[in-house]
Amino acid sequence: MRIVYFFRTLCVIILITLFSISKANNVQITGTSVSGSNITFNISWDNSWNTNLAPNNWDAVWVFIKYQDCATRLWNHANLSTLISDHSAASPLQVETVTDGKGVYIRRSALGGGNIGATSITLKMTIPVGTYNYKVFGIEMVKVLQENFDLGDGSSTGTYNSIAITATTQASGLSAAILGGGSVAVPSTFPMGYNEFYCMKYEITQEQYVEFLNTLTYDQQKTRTVNDPINATGTYAMQASYSYRNGIRISLPGNNNTLPAVYACDATAGTENSTNDGQNIAANFLSWGDLSAYLDWSALRPMSELEFEKICRGPLPRVAGEYPWGTTAIQAANSSAVTSPLTPSESYPTVVNGLCIYGIGTTQTIYGPVRVGIFATSTSGRASSGASYYGAMEMGGNVWERVVTTASSAGVAFTGNNGDGSIDATGESNQSSWPSPINASGTGFRGGDYINVSGFVRTSDRNSLVVQSNRSYERGGRGVR
Ligand SMILES: [Ca+2]
Ligand SMILES: [Ca+2]
Ligand SMILES: [Ca+2]
Incomplete structure (x- = not known):
């Protein structure tokens, strides 16, 4: 990672x-x-x-x-x-x-x-x-892999209809009636998940976001952070003060709108980039524009919400109410119980099947995201590690996955084109067909997060397709290609 x-x-x-x-x-x-x-x-x-x-x-x-x-x-x-x-x-x-x-x-x-x-x-x-x-x-x-998969689970909130996505589906497109779930019609140019692709194994980490920021210009950094790059050493980049386990800070201030700042991980405030500075904690506070810029810069692309279900379920038959690890068993976990917090060894003391970083609602804002891949060990199976069918971690819980939806014409205009490695001078992604980095029209959320309740974690839950462009403490993401 x-x-x-x-x-x-x-x-x-x-x-x-x-x-x-x-x-x-x-x-x-x-x-x-x-x-x-x-x-x-x-x-x-x-x-x-x-x-x-x-x-x-x-x-x-x-x-x-x-x-x-x-x-x-x-x-x-x-x-x-x-x-x-x-x-x-x-x-x-x-x-x-x-x-x-x-x-x-x-x-x-x-x-x-x-x-x-x-x-x-x-x-x-x-x-x-x-x-x-x-x-x-x-x-x-x-x-x-390129292979057929089941879409929808027949029970989760807002689920798509229970249909199969096949080569024929991808080639011919889907009508709104066949797809269901309040979707608009989806053309054959929209990535439905039938074709092969790669998916990031983990959510974007704080260290990865720091490394991204450290290749940008001052103006680009200004757009991709909350506090301007000219702020003093030690200023938190994504929020006013240390909160929700996000420790990205300004290491050396930028200046005069020309010299970019240097960022570092410092979740345990003091010496930067130490082993307990949260490098491997999922990056939160990411807006759609932040995620979109990161993916364009890294020559990846956003995933569609159909691809989200393919990554989770694979070619296995749908199970009503299943979570991304393929069963209906779920057990709440949160950041307060971890051992070796904020280090590369951050772990959960007792790992059981269905363990997932999710919450009971807004009373859990005292927590934050955890180390990506926290439940995986050399001996863990799919249900105990929380892995998706193909091996992607934390598709359920931790931070939200931002996806391109089929809820609007802005979403289904997406053709799955990859980023080209560069963003514009203001720090925004600039790929044709991608949802606007400014208003995020055509995007939504999948998989739940460390605060919200378990229903959102379900593979086919579509209760969070609201368009929200802004940053928030429970929002992150990952890319595909
Ligand atoms: Ca430190
Ligand atoms: Ca997640
Ligand atoms: Ca670009």
Whole structure:
């Protein structure tokens, strides 16, 4: 799930970003070097798999590169060669290219499971000749296969009708009457979830949001935070004071609308980027504009609410009232009971099937989101880890997932096009067909959060399709591609 490596080549400017390397499930990228247009680094991450048993899928890391022009100091998205033969990966990994060259997937080349130790990767960039700084980013993903799935569960609030989504459905579109749930008609261009895609294994973390902010201009940072980047060291970025476990702070103020600020994780206030600073806690306070910009910047895209159900349920038959882990059993958990709080080892003392970070309503605003993947261990199963069918974590509870809905014409105009790695000068996403980053028309929420009651967590619950563009303490998100 994480990024990070900051590499300096020949630039003479002072580089001021450093991150601690954290543990637990995290992608680590180290030892980066550049030779000509080739960039080489070591990658490692935990709990990787490639299986020919159900769900017949694999995990991967979406790797993309930003480069900084030494003259302008602006960070640009590096295109990569689309030829697999231009890249190389040591065993047990392989490189999977994408047609737009905005990144690559790194994944197991053969069946297997367990941790991936530091493994050498070389990627060929297609960027102009120049002198640059580089950052290599990695985001853990799970593969969602092209296959039929059941939509709707026949019982949850606002559920779609109980229908199958198939190749034919995707090719022909769906009428409002067949889809049900108060939807408008959905054209064949809308991503219904039948086709294959990758989904982020975890919600966006606070560390990932910090790393995003640290590649933006002052003006872009101003849009993507609550308190202006010119504020003093220690100012919280997303709220007035430390609350709801969000510890993103200004480390070094920006200035004069030209010099961007540097952000850090500091949930345990004092020394930044220590092991107890909440790096792996889900990022909350994300507006639709924040999520949309993060996904455009990382060359991912938002998910549709049909894709949300596919990620959770997979090809298994629908179960009335089921949660994303596939059963109707649920057990409330919250951030007050965790051990090793705010660290990469943040855990829940007793893990039982159906454990989920959800609440009983607004009296639980004393809590906050927890470490992503908190219930997963090397021995946990789907119901005890809270995993979706394909292995995405916390699709139910923790922070809300923001989705593109079928409730309005603004939503169904979405064609599933990916971000291109850059956002506009004001910090907004700028991809055609995406719901407006300003008014969020065509978006809604799925999966519940750490405050709201269990009904919202259900895979097919559609009680939260209200359009709300603003930031709030229980809202986060993740992307797909
Ligand atoms: Ca600290
Ligand atoms: Ca969630
Ligand atoms: Ca863009």
